Each structure stands twice: as structure tokens, then as C-alpha cells.
Amino acid sequence: MTSTGPLRDPANRVSPKAVRLWLLESLFAFVLFLGGSLLIAHWVGGSGWSWVPGWFADHSWTLPAAVVVLLGPFLVTEPFIRYAVHRWELSGDVVYARSGYLTREWVFVPVSRIQTVDKAQGWFERMLGLATLEIRTASHAGSSTIKGLDHHVAAGLAEQLAHRAEALRDDAT
Amino acid sequence: MSPKVLLIDPVRMLPSLLLPLVGVLFVGGFSARSYLWAALGVAGTVVFAIIRWATFTYEIVGDRLETKRSLISRSVRTIPLERIRGVDVSTPPMHRLLGLAVLKIDTGASGGDEEAELDGVTLQEAERLRAVLLRRTARPETHAPDLAGPGERVIIGVPRRWLLYGPLSGAYLLTPFALAGGAIGLTFQWGDDLGLDQDAAWSAGEWLWDHPYLLLVAVLLLVLAMPFVGGVMYAVFNWDFQLKRRDGYLVAERGLINRRSVSLESARVRGYEIVDGLAERWAGVVRAWAIVTGLGDSETRGQLLPDVPRVVAYQVTADAIGPYRAPLRPHPPVARNRRLFRAVFPWAVLSLVSAVALLATGTVLWWFLLVPSLLLAAVGVPLGLDRYASLGHGYDGVRLAVRSGSLRRSQAVIERRAVVGWRLRQTWFQRRAGVLTLIAGVGAGKGGYSAIDMSEAQGAGFPAEVTPEWLAPFLTSRTPPTP
Numbered sequence: 001m002t003s004t005g006p007l008r009d010p011a012n013r014v015s016p017k018a019v020r021l022w023l024l025e026s027l028f029a030f031v032l033f034l035g036g037s038l039l040i041a042h043w044v045g046g047s048g049w050s051w052v053p054g055w056f057a058d059h060s061w062t063l064p065a066a067v068v069v070l071l072g073p074f075l076v077t078e079p080f081i082r083y084a085v086h087r088w089e090l091s092g093d094v095v096y097a098r099s100g101y102l103t104r105e106w107v108f109v110p111v112s113r114i115q116t117v118d119k120a121q122g123w124f125e126r127m128l129g130l131a132t133l134e135i136r137t138a139s140h141a142g143s144s145t146i147k148g149l150d151h152h153v154a155a156g157l158a159e160q161l162a163h164r165a166e167a168l169r170d171d172a173t
Numbered sequence: 174m175s176p177k178v179l180l181i182d183p184v185r186m187l188p189s190l191l192l193p194l195v196g197v198l199f200v201g202g203f204s205a206r207s208y209l210w211a212a213l214g215v216a217g218t219v220v221f222a223i224i225r226w227a228t229f230t231y232e233i234v235g236d237r238l239e240t241k242r243s244l245i246s247r248s249v250r251t252i253p254l255e256r257i258r259g260v261d262v263s264t265p266p267m268h269r270l271l272g273l274a275v276l277k278i279d280t281g282a283s284g285g286d287e288e289a290e291l292d293g294v295t296l297q298e299a300e301r302l303r304a305v306l307l308r309r310t311a312r313p314e315t316h317a318p319d320l321a322g323p324g325e326r327v328i329i330g331v332p333r334r335w336l337l338y339g340p341l342s343g344a345y346l347l348t349p350f351a352l353a354g355g356a357i358g359l360t361f362q363w364g365d366d367l368g369l370d371q372d373a374a375w376s377a378g379e380w381l382w383d384h385p386y387l388l389l390v391a392v393l394l395l396v397l398a399m400p401f402v403g404g405v406m407y408a409v410f411n412w413d414f415q416l417k418r419r420d421g422y423l424v425a426e427r428g429l430i431n432r433r434s435v436s437l438e439s440a441r442v443r444g445y446e447i448v449d450g451l452a453e454r455w456a457g458v459v460r461a462w463a464i465v466t467g468l469g470d471s472e473t474r475g476q477l478l479p480d481v482p483r484v485v486a487y488q489v490t491a492d493a494i495g496p497y498r499a500p501l502r503p504h505p506p507v508a509r510n511r512r513l514f515r516a517v518f519p520w521a522v523l524s525l526v527s528a529v530a531l532l533a534t535g536t537v538l539w540w541f542l543l544v545p546s547l548l549l550a551a552v553g554v555p556l557g558l559d560r561y562a563s564l565g566h567g568y569d570g571v572r573l574a575v576r577s578g579s580l581r582r583s584q585a586v587i588e589r590r591a592v593v594g595w596r597l598r599q600t601w602f603q604r605r606a607g608v609l610t611l612i613a614g615v616g617a618g619k620g621g622y623s624a625i626d627m628s629e630a631q632g633a634g635f636p637a638e639v640t641p642e643w644l645a646p647f648l649t650s651r652t653p654p655t656p
Contacts, residue, residue, distance in 0.1 A: 006629075006630060006633045006634065006637075006648050006649055007633045007647055007648065007649065008647055008648070008649045010647075089647075091646045091647075092642070092643070092645065092646040094643045094644075094646065094647075096646075096647050100599075102600070102601045103598065103599065103600045103601065104598070104599045104604070105596060105597065105598050105599075106596070106597040107594065107595070107596045107597075108594055108595040108596075108636065108643055108644065108647075109593075110593075110594065110640075110643050113593040113594060113616075137593040137594050137614060137616065138466070138593055138616025138617075139593050139594065139614035139615050139616045139617075139620040139621055140614070140620050140621065141594065141596050141612045141613070141614035141615075141620055141621025142592070142593040142594025142595070142596065142614020142615075142616075142621070143594070143614070144594070
């Protein structure tokens with residue numbers, strides 16, 4: 001994954017276990033969509049409603065099939081592309097993080113402007129021993145969220161950031 | 174509170190009481206008994222107002238302001254004076270007649286309930302309180318000696334003839350419709366009491382339906398009234414607009430009937446936004462807002478200037494906050510294609526779909542979709558070109574500026590030290606075009622100000638130019654920032 005022009009890649013990847021996390025999450029969404037489309041196909045197929053076009057009522061299995069064909073590639077590629085894109089680095093007292101799948105984001109947050117550092121764990125993350133680091137400044141646009149870090153890495157980074165932020169506090173915001 | 178507020182409160186409550194009172198009179202058949210009940214109701218509001226007035230007190234104790242309310246439950250609110258970020262004095266019509274004012278104290282806390290409000294102090298007391306409350310907070314800000322000069326200085330008093338620019342701003346243009354809607358709503362609400370029922374409403378509706386030209390004339394009249402009523406409203410709200418500097422505060426005063434004065438602490442002003450719509454650009458006038466940290470209701474409170482000629486706006490913002498002296502750099506030509514595509518494509522697709530449907534079905538109705546979508550697609554061309562022309566960003570060593578928009582073009586000018594972070598965003602389409610959007614995170618105003626569709630070199634080069642110490646570790650080559 002090459003970086004944008006003059007910007008280099010952030011140094012650290014997220015935890016390899018994050019692939020499993022994203023796989024779980026997209027599988028969850030996939031099952032929801034598939035289940036929904038199966039339900040609709042079942043209802044429409046057996047209903048004989050007049051407003052449903054004939055060709056669709058007879059071949060209602062096409063809807064779930066379309067869901068599988070359209071969403072399948074996303075389900076398979078998203079975790080791996082995300083693992084390649086998601087990276088982070090702390091150097092020169094600036095947090096530099098990259099994230100995204102179809103839309104990519106690069107965020108630069110200087111430690112001197114950090115107001116709070118939160119470590120959060122969702123249900124899946126808890127299972128895999130991962131954590132999300134939320135770095136907040138006075139502006140939502142200048143805040144950063146790093147997902148899929150190993151729990152001990154997130155804890156260490158949160159500690160380090162909190163210490164440095166204390167030392168560098170700059171109240172110009 | 175001044176006892177004169179007793180004259181205001183019951184009168185203000187009357188409208189909400191009117192319906193129940195009228196209802197009581199009707200139900201009682203206008204008997205002596207029903208009049209008695211109605212009189213009791215009015216007396217009740219007066220007594221309530223008196224008790225409220227008698228039990229509400231405020232006091233400045235040491236370094237804090239305390240307001241006490243002990244009507245039924247006791248509540249004491251304490252506001253440390255150094256927390257006060259601004260004071261907003263306004264005089265609604267009735268207060269004005271009696272020489273009173275409403276004082277709102279902005280503490281930077283979120284939520285409307287967190288603001289202290291002193292309703293009904295005399296004008297002199299309001300002035301005194303403002304001076305006391307603001308002087309205490311301004312004192313620590315001694316590092317800006319040129320701002321903290323004693324007394325006050327008028328930066329600009331907007332001449333009345335500039336109020337004629339009002340209708341161009343598009344503000345209050347919908348007032349005639351709002352008024353008509355309000356009148357209809359009121360008729361329906363009171364209809365029951367006046368003996369009109371649903372049948373009457375239905376027959377009125379049917380009668381109107383049979384005379385469509387009447388409806389058309391009414392709508393036409395409302396549309397014609399738009400600029401006039403809008404202009405009058407604008408003039409009423411922006412009458413004698415004055416921007417002053419007083420003890421480290423920017424004070425904006427305006428209004429004909431409700432005279433309003435808003436104080437913004439200079440030390441919290443991070444920049445300003447200069448806004449002009451299409452019609453305003455044609456006339457060469459702009460409006461301006463201040464970008465302030467922790468300002469609630471910033472759309473009305475942050476206003477620095479109503480419609481004034483562009484040159485004047487630049488002078489005033491430079492004087493009040495600080496100048497921006499650098500040209501804006503254009504964004505790459507591919508950004509023009511993207512603006513054009515986005516302005517034209519959806520309408521082109523819609524007209525294509527309706528054209529196909531027209532050919533397939535031959536229903537006349539499709540013409541009604543085809544013609545407007547074709548027109549909108551055609552208008553999209555100049556619109557897209559203008560959107561591209563608006564795009565720009567620049568940095569003059571102290572402040573950075575980003576500009577975008579066409580129907581409402583907005584240029585934000587932000588102090589460099591107010592930037593708390595950078596965010597680059599690139600959608601899949603932007604990646605293919607080799608452009609991205611840069612968002613400067615600012616802990617004030619909207620929170621983030623975007624430069625849309627920069628080239629990738631600009632997207633990395635601009636933050637590196639504004640805050641080289643932050644970006645330096647992450648640049649691959651040590652080439653100087655691209656202009």
C-alpha cells in the first residue's frame with residue numbers, strides 16, 4: 001500500500017488479530033443482510049401480491065443471490081485491505097495515524113493539543129484482546145481513533161500520551 | 174430585579190392564558206361566575222409574577238456571581254467570574270418601554286440551561302453589571318496591551334443606507350410564508366372556540382380548490398412580498414449595527430426594536446468567516462462572523478458584520494481580529510472536472526431516465542420531470558465552474574484561509590495557533606482523481622474547516638508549511654512545501 005505523494009507510511013501496523021476483528025464485524029453485517037434478503041424473498045415468493053412483478057415472484061431466490069455476489073467480495077477483501085491501510089506512529093510528539101477502507105484518512109494530532117486519551121473495548125475486541133485508542137482534542141476534526149491495537153500496546157500508548165500531554169499542555173485552543 | 178418587571182411578566186403570560194380564559198367564558202356562558210373565574214386566573218398570574226420577583230435575587234460575592242431562586246424549591250447557582258466568557262444584553266420591546274434589559278451570561282458550558290439569565294434589570298444596572306462581570310475576566314489577559322486600553326472605541330458603525338443590501342442576503346426571505354402559515358394555524362386553533370368546525374374548514378378548502386387562480390394570486394403575492402418583508406425584517410434586526418472594542422472585548426450592538434449587544438472576549442476569538450451568496454457577490458457585499466471558542470448560539474452571537482461592501486469587511490475584520498494578507502492558491506484542474514461532474518451528473522441521469530420513460534410510455538407527465546432536470550443539468554455547468562473558482566487555500570505566516578461554496582461561498586480565516594490537528598480524507602473517487610480534502614481541526618466555530626479537492630502534493634505540503642514542526646517527521650523528501 002503506497003502512501004500519498006510526499007507522506008510516508010506510519011511506522012507501526014495494528015495487531016494482526018485486528019484482521020479477525022474486522023472479519024467478525026463484516027461477517028456480522030453480512031449475516032444481517034443475507035438474513036433480511038432471505039426473509040423478503042420468502043415473503044414475496046409465497047405471497048402472490050399483485051404489485052410484485054411476475055418475473056421476480058417466480059425467481060425470488062435472485063435477491064439473496066445478488067446480496068452474496070455483491071457483498072461477498074467486500075466481506076473477503078475489507079479485513080485485509082484495512083490491515084494494510086491501518087497504521088500509526090508517535091514521533092516528534094505528534095500522533096500520525098492512517099485508517100480507512102474505501103475512503104482513507106490520515107490524521108495528525110500533536111500531543112500538546114490532546115485533551116483526553118480514552119481506551120475502549122467493544123464486545124468482539126474484548127474476545128480478541130484488542131482495544132481502541134481514542135485521542136480527543138478540542139475539535140472533532142483534530143481527533144483520532146486508532147482501532148485494533150493489542151490491549152497492552154493501547155494501554156502503554158495511552159499512558160505515554162497522557163504523560164506527555166501533561167508536560168506539553170498548550171492552552172491556545 | 175427591578176419591580177417594573179412586574180408590569181411585563183403577566184402581560185407576557187397573557188397569550189398563553191387567553192385560550193383557557195376564553196374557554197372558561199364560553200363554557201360558563203358568559204355568566205357572572207365565569208367572569209369571576211377568569212378574573213381569578215388573571216389575578217393568579219399577577220400574584221405568581223410578584224412571588225417570582227420577590228424570591229429571585231442575585232449578588233456578586235467576592236469572585237463569583239450568585240443567583241438565588243426560592244419560589245417553591247430553593248436553588249442557588251454560583252458562577253465563578255473567571256468562567257464568564259461573554260455577556261449578551263438585549264432589550265425586547267416591552268423591556269425597552271420600561272427601561273429594562275435582559276442580561277444573558279455565557280459561561281462556555283454546553284446546554285441552554287447552563288446560561289444564567291437576569292431578566293428585567295434596569296439599563297444602568299445592566300451596563301454596570303456588564304462592566305463588572307467583564308472587567309474581572311479581562312484582567313488576566315494583560316499580554317495584549319493594545320487590546321486592553323481603557324474606554325471603548327467604535328470600529329465601525331454601519332450606515333443605514335447599507336441596510337438596502339439586506340434582501341440580497343436571503344435572510345428572512347421566507348417570513349411572508351411563515352406569517353401566512355402562522356395565521357392559518359391560529360385560525361384552526363381558535364376555530365373551535367369561534368364556532369367554526371371541520372365542515373366549515375372543508376367547505377372553505379373546497380371553495381378555494383374551485384377557484385385555483387385565487388390560490389395562485391395569493392402565492393404570487395407572497396412571493397412578491399418576499400424581498401420587501403425580508404428586507405424590512407433584516408433592517409429591524411440589523412438597525413444601527415455597531416462594532417466596538419471595549420476592555421479586551423469585541424462588542425456588537427444591533428436592532429431597532431430589540432436592541433441587542435453581544436460581548437465577545439478578544440482572547441477567545443480565533444478567526445473569522447467571510448460569507449457571500451450569489452446575489453451578494455454580484456453586488457460586492459459580504460457578511461462576517463467571528464470564530465470563537467466555547468461560544469453558544471454562534472450563528473447569531475458571533476456575527477461581526479451584516480452586509481457591507483467587501484473592502485469595508487476586510488478593513489473591519491483586519492482591525493478587529495487581524496488581517497489576512499496572502500493570495501489564495503487555486504486547486505488542481507481535476508478538481509474542476511469533479512465539481513462539474515457533481516453539479517451536472519445527477520440531473521443528467523434523471524433527465525435520461527425520464528426521456529427513456531417518455532419514449533417508452535408516452536405519458537405527458539414525464540415532460541414535467543424531463544424539462545426541469547434538463548434545466549438543472551444546464552445550470553449545473555456554470556454552478557460547477559463557479560464552485561471550482563471558489564476553491565482556494567492560503568497562508569500568510571500568521572493566519573491560514575480556506576474558501577469553498579458557490580450559492581453560499583464562505584472563506585474562513587483562522588489563526589495558525591488555533592489549529593489543533595490535521596485530517597486528510599480521500600474517497601475512492603478522489604483517489605482515482607489524485608486529489609484529497611484537507612480539514613484543519615480548530616477548537617472553535619464549526620470545529621473543522623475544509624480545503625476541498627487539493628492535489629496530493631498540496632494536501633501534504635500545506636500542513637507542512639503551516640506547522641512544519643508537526644509534519645517534518647513524516648515527509649519522505651525534504652523538498653520545500655509546494656506553493
